[in-house]
Amino acid sequence: MAKLRRGWGIVLSAKDVQETDRLATVLTEKEGKVPILAKRARRIESPYGAVLEPTNYVELIYYVRVGPYLLKEASLLRRYPGISGELARLEAALEGLNFVEGLLPERVPEPRVLSLTVGFLEELEKGAPPDVLLLAYELKALSALGHGPHLEGCVRCGSEEDLTWSPGEGLICRSCGGEGEEMPASLWRAMRMLSRLPLSSAGRVRLREGEVKRIRALLRGHGRGDYNPA
Ligand SMILES: [Zn+2]
Structure with a gap:
């Protein structure tokens, strides 16, 4: 007999598979990121199709097995x-959840990332500025998973002069061999503030549209370990 388990968490993504099934990725409290297959979820009579939508906080009962777990019951919390x-x-919200889903290993508990994700959604719901909040969430998720960019001056010598960006590391000055794109002080200081402030205060950081786009591109490249400025 397959083992039954109960879990709670945020639906990170969901897609339709086969004729009537839905495959969701859920960030659960106890097991971290897990794939869950909901059989016949797209049938009209199924109560689960609408529950397994990204951003929803759900309670699940599922069978543990090799491959995606098999959903038995789901309810919306x-x-x-x-x-x-x-x-x-x-x-x-979808962009942030997608970014974090890409960073998370499967079936490894990450309670800090889960509480961060709940905080992100709660602040978005309350009306915090979405673009700045998204950057703060992504920076904090990278840090929580041990991949946060170095933002306290040059990663080698601590200097705050002539800083450049090194994907996968963060700030590095030209004297220490930094060859990446130049990082104006206003930009990296804003990133440092976003990573330090609680999510509820992220809206205090004022950024121009161009700066938001640039930080977003830096984080995308940093999270992947390669670098493709958009
Ligand atoms: Zn240096």
Whole structure:
């Protein structure tokens, strides 16, 4: 007999598979990121199709097995109507969850990332500025997983002069061999503030649209370990 288990967590993503099934990735409290297959979830009579939507906080009962776990029951504990009802917020939420899903290993508990994710969704729901909040969430998730970029001056000597960006590391000055793109003080100081401030205060960091795009590209390259400025 397959083992039954109960779990709670945030749905990071979900996609339709086969004729009527849905495959969700859920960041659970006890097991971290897990894939869960909901058989016949897209049938009209199924109560689970609408539960397994990204951003929902859900309770699940599932069979443990090799490959994706098999859903037995799902119930909705918390949804975020303020996010799903506004495009800019929904896009930020989905982008953040997608970024974090890519960073997380499967079936490894990451309670800090889960509480960070809940905090991110709660702040979005309350109306925090989505673009800045997204950057703060991604920076904090990288740090929580031990991949945070070095933002305290040059990673080698601590200097705050002539800084450049090294994907996978963070700031490095030209004297220490930094050859990447130049990092203006306003940009890296803003990133440092976003990583230090609680998510609820991220909205205090003022950024121009170009700066938001640039930081986003830096984090994408940093998280992947390669670098492709958009
Ligand atoms: Zn240096």
